[in-house]
Structure formats: C-alpha cells, structure tokens
Amino acid sequence: MAGDDSQSGVRAATEDDPRTEDELLDRAREYAAAVDLDVDLDSVSWGVSRRAKRRAGAAVYHRAEESVTIRLTWAAYRSFGWDEFTDVIRHELVHAWEFLEHGESGHGERFRAKADAVGASRHCPSFSVPRLQLLCTETGCDWTVDRFKASKTVTKPEEHRCGACGSRYVVEHVDTGERWRTSRGYEGARERIGEEW
Ligand SMILES: [Zn+2]
Ligand SMILES: [Zn+2]
Structure with missing residues (x-):
C-alpha cells in the first residue's frame, strides 16, 4: 500500500510504481485499456512532457488523422504518485473519447457527464513544482x-x-x-x- 505520511503530506512511492518514462507510458496504456470508456485506443498515442509546469496532462488533437496524443507530465506524476495520477489519465482519456466521437472536446456538459461516469475530475488536473x-x-x-x-x-x-x-x-x-x-x-x-x- 502507498503510505500517506500524514505529518508531511508526502506520498511514499510503492515498489511497483513506474520509475521511468517508459514504465509510466506502459502502465498508462495498460490502465487506459481497463477504463470503462468506449474509446478507440488505436487512435490514441502517448507521450511524456518534461517541460510542462502546471498542467498534469494534455490531450493534443490531430484533426487530419483523427487521432489524439495524450501527454503526461513527468513532474506531476512524481508529485502525485501513481494512484492519484490515474485521475489525470482518466481525464485526458475522456478528452480523447469526446474528440474521436464528436470531433471536438472541451469541459462542457457532455464532457462532464462522461468524466463523472469514469470518476475523472471535471477540470484539467494541475500541479505545482515546489520552489x-x-x-x-x-x-x-x-x-x-x-x-x-x-x-x-x-x-x-x-x-x-x-x-x-x-x-x-x-x-x-x-x-x-x-x-x-x-x-x-x-x-x-x-x-x-x-x-x-
Ligand atoms: Zn527524519
Ligand atoms: Zn481537461
């Protein structure tokens, strides 16, 4: 179990949490396949951002190819830990689903209903790097x-x-x-x- 150190609020990493970008991407793909959402994962590619400062994840839409790239922010993953980070994956997956089904995606009613259905946050999850x-x-x-x-x-x-x-x-x-x-x-x-x- 991931320990939550109540004194410091810092989450301890568990043994099998991803330790590298490749491990994080593998785990994210595996996790995405298990989310109860009818999204065509063949049209979703994955990447890691080392530069993003506030956004924990992002969905990049490719209109011509009708595909989506989900970018996961490494620093956000390190700050949240895997369990909490799965919310970022669910949220970005709902964006992917909405874009692939409806050709656009935002945080409107349709998005919120689907986000609720898969237990994802309704707003793009953000994080902050401590000074x-x-x-x-x-x-x-x-x-x-x-x-x-x-x-x-x-x-x-x-x-x-x-x-x-x-x-x-x-x-x-x-x-x-x-x-x-x-x-x-x-x-x-x-x-x-x-x-x-
Ligand atoms: Zn000490
Ligand atoms: Zn969002």
Whole structure:
C-alpha cells in the first residue's frame, strides 16, 4: 500500500510504481485499456512532457488523422504518485473519447457527464513544482516537505528538525539544486542563486 505520511503530506512511492518514462507510458496504456470508456485506443498515442509546469496532462488533437496524443507530465506524476495520477489519465482519456466521437472536446456538459461516469475530475488536473524542499539527512528516513516561500524552516534550518525522526534536515532549492542546512548556508546559497530564486 502507498503510505500517506500524514505529518508531511508526502506520498511514499510503492515498489511497483513506474520509475521511468517508459514504465509510466506502459502502465498508462495498460490502465487506459481497463477504463470503462468506449474509446478507440488505436487512435490514441502517448507521450511524456518534461517541460510542462502546471498542467498534469494534455490531450493534443490531430484533426487530419483523427487521432489524439495524450501527454503526461513527468513532474506531476512524481508529485502525485501513481494512484492519484490515474485521475489525470482518466481525464485526458475522456478528452480523447469526446474528440474521436464528436470531433471536438472541451469541459462542457457532455464532457462532464462522461468524466463523472469514469470518476475523472471535471477540470484539467494541475500541479505545482515546489520552489524548495526540506529533506531529512538521517539514513533511512525519507521525510521530505515542499516549501514555496522562504519561511523560517528555510532560512534558519538549524532551529528546526525533521518532522518524522527529529534529525537535522537539509533545504534544497529545487531549480538549481543548491542545498544548505544553516542560516549562513542559506545566505550564501541565496546569493549564488540570485535571480533564479
Ligand atoms: Zn481537461
Ligand atoms: Zn527524519
């Protein structure tokens, strides 16, 4: 079972969650075939986006070929975990179904009725990449928390502890990979990061 760490809100990956883009695509295809939706999967191709920043998935319509490409956002998958990510697959599949059946797709009444029928969200699922992450330094402790602002846990990490085991943690600026564990370290990193903060 995927554990949901209630203290940090971070979902732990289970052993058999996809670990690579290819695994994610294989699993998505397999999952799509089991969704109770009359969509012609031969007309659906799959891809992974490494660049999308907010959209967890997208359906790209090819009018001339009457086909659809479903793009899954890798960072969203990493952030949601497989179980929650299946909602993205269901949502994009409903777009594929609507486009292939009706030649267009949006989030109208027809879409919503079908989305409800397969238990998909009615809105395009979105996600956000955290600016900062706190990571426990203790071997074997996988506690991690997302931070979007420079709160005290970010600027003065020496005054706080891991929420799971009480050890020290390190702060990482996700975009640049800069790390620090003290307020002096923070100041230096902040200078090096500069405008990329
Ligand atoms: Zn949508
Ligand atoms: Zn810990």
